[in-house]
Amino acid sequence: MSPYSLILLRHGESQWNQKNLFTGWVDVDLTEKGEAEARAAAPLLAEAGLLPDVVHTSLLRRAIRTAQITLDGIDRHWIPVRRSWRLNERHYGALQGKDKKATLEEYGEEQFMQWRRSYDVPPPPLPKDAEYSQFYDVRYADLPPEVRPRTEALANVLHRALPYWYDAIVPDLRLGRTVLVAAHGNSLRALVKHLDGMSEEAVVGLNIPTGMPLLYELDENMRPITTGGRYLDPEAARAAAEAVANQGR
Numbered sequence: 001m002s003p004y005s006l007i008l009l010r011h012g013e014s015q016w017n018q019k020n021l022f023t024g025w026v027d028v029d030l031t032e033k034g035e036a037e038a039r040a041a042a043p044l045l046a047e048a049g050l051l052p053d054v055v056h057t058s059l060l061r062r063a064i065r066t067a068q069i070t071l072d073g074i075d076r077h078w079i080p081v082r083r084s085w086r087l088n089e090r091h092y093g094a095l096q097g098k099d100k101k102a103t104l105e106e107y108g109e110e111q112f113m114q115w116r117r118s119y120d121v122p123p124p125p126l127p128k129d130a131e132y133s134q135f136y137d138v139r140y141a142d143l144p145p146e147v148r149p150r151t152e153a154l155a156n157v158l159h160r161a162l163p164y165w166y167d168a169i170v171p172d173l174r175l176g177r178t179v180l181v182a183a184h185g186n187s188l189r190a191l192v193k194h195l196d197g198m199s200e201e202a203v204v205g206l207n208i209p210t211g212m213p214l215l216y217e218l219d220e221n222m223r224p225i226t227t228g229g230r231y232l233d234p235e236a237a238r239a240a241a242e243a244v245a246n247q248g249r
């Protein structure tokens, strides 16, 4: 038995996942399919005997609602919750609200993939007052303006997520709590990169599917017992990750 259990859960399908639009910090809701995915995660946790004691989410409703629906399904809707902008999806800059297929056609495969999956190349920044900007969103009002992103590469996401990992999630794990983190495709890619010690090149090929619980059993040093963790439904997760990889095509 490993000492520490961490469950990573990307939100269920969102309205903009369904429409194939770059989303980032835009606060779109789940689709009915996304709600069903969140419900389906519950029995997987129950069957594995994984009952979260505490949940951490981003400030975005697709992650917040996914956590609520999943936890409700295992009668754990009452556990303590903490939320942080540090778990938010990657800010997608000027791509927020843009169609993935149209972006691929307009800019070509190389640029498209560089923006989507490269480690350190961010999309162009989004003007503060653009339609899909969150710069003046009240939920980020406590953040100094220079911290509020207008675009992010995965490297920036890792940089802002790690303080939360060390200062909020690890302390919960150290107390022996089973921790659920409900977050996003790219904030979870950053966390997985850190946990698995992935190279900048390897993380390019990492895709996290929606609504599939990913269990990391961690040792005393908060390192995975098994690299890559373990999806509770590995076959479904593999197919769904492939679909994420192929978005835009």
Ligand SMILES: O=C(O)[C@@H](CO)OP(=O)(O)O
Pocket (backbone or CB within 6 Å): 017, 021, 022, 023, 024, 025, 089, 090, 092, 116, 185, 186, 244, 247
């Ligand atoms: O649009 C987004 O914010 C993300 C996740 O949905 O997309 P991608 O997988 O292309 O990084």
